[in-house]
Amino acid sequence: MVRRKIIRIVFTALMGQVLLIAQEKDSEINIEESAEVFLEEYSDDFEEAFFEALKQKGIENYDRAINLFLECKRLDDKNIVIDHELAKAYFLNKNYNLARDYGVAALISEPENSWYLNTLVEALEKQGSSIEDLDMGIFSDNLKLQQNLALIYYKKEKYEDALAVLKNLKKTTFLDDLTSKINDSIEKRNKISQKTTFSATVNNTSESTSSLNGYKGRIQSLIRTNNHMILKQVAADAAENFPSQPYFYYAQGYAFNKTGKHRDAIEVLEASLDYLVGDISLANKIYSELGEAYNGINNSVKANMYLRKVKPGF
Incomplete structure (x- = not known):
């Protein structure tokens, strides 16, 4: 019972992080209830492996964490949360190919989850690639996914990539606001670059x-x-x-x-x-x-x- 209570607390925190990012601000989400329902569906073996995997990942023992997450996957091969945890663990272990594969699996299951999308984008960047290079039908058909991608690029200061995504979207308040922020950031960056170049030339x-x-x-x-x-x-x-x-x-x-x-x-x-x-x-x-x-x-x-x-x- 103690172990079950501990893992419920850990998973509640994990679930909260995912749901807060994935859902709209005005959504009413009972995170503790979601975690409770999730855990009640799984066996003690699953909980034990999941809890230990999180612990091993936390102390940077990524090989062990991956093996434990794979055991969770064996116990429930349709669990999206485990796909995402495997993507993150493989990324931290610098196995970017498998991080990409599990990241794709998680995102296909929940295309509008920005947390899943961010993990996949980071894995692809390490390979010198991008999500646009993947043959994923969900990309061109999902407005929310594209909005999330534009926001991710903006936060990473990849302004031109963000604008390239936005140019294919219909005109909305979101598009106008983000485009304005990006153009302001590009203007500031260019001014700094010009000033620095001039200073270097003179001095x-x-x-x-x-x-x-x-x-x-x-x-x-x-x-x-x-x-x-x-x-x-x-x-x-x-x-x-x-x-x-x-x-x-x-x-x-x-x-x-x-x-x-x-x-x-x-x-x-x-x-x-x-x-x-x-x-x-x-x-x-x-x-x-x-x-x-x-x-x-x-x-x-x-x-x-x-x-x-x-x-x-x-």
Whole structure:
């Protein structure tokens, strides 16, 4: 009974996250009741496997989590929630092909679920692809799915992709409002880009711009002025030209954190540690950003691990 109560609480939280995203704001949803009904339909074996899978995923033991979710799938092969959990677990385990396959299965079952759509979009991005490349009949026929996709692209700052989706939709208040927001964001981005380019042209010779010190100067200026979108581009270019310089990875991770892309931040910040030698001040900055990134994905264990590495006085 204790285990059943615990898993009901866990699943209620999971169900709430999915339903809050998938439903309209004015929908009346009893999340606890939904979780209760869901759990009552399944055996103790299913609950045990599901609970343990969530636990293993939470401690980043993704192989074990996947095996347990597959056991849940064996016990109920039509469970959409498990398809989505498998998509997320495979994504975290960097198996993007299977993340895509299970993401497609979940989305086909519930095309208007924006949470399912977002997971699939992220898996496809890792493969250099997009949902438009998939042969899915639900895409062109479902207005809500296309609206959700446009919103996802907008939040990811992929403004041109969002506009490409919107141009195929009928004129509505939603279309007008989102198009206006996107155009405003593009205008701001272009102004920042032009200002940064002009500043670089005036203050730097062509030699210094492409040099290590030139990059550092531009990055420091962008951090001071909070130009996070341009900072990501400049830092990525600097890291490509000077791959053994941890500062450039730090700057890129900093920009990712400031724009809410915490998983991308973790990837580049942890890569910077491979090149970090003797610079305690920079190490403190990297550890602090890693702490922020892991807190951003609700992994307090990893966040505290890195924050404890920060040395005071530097």
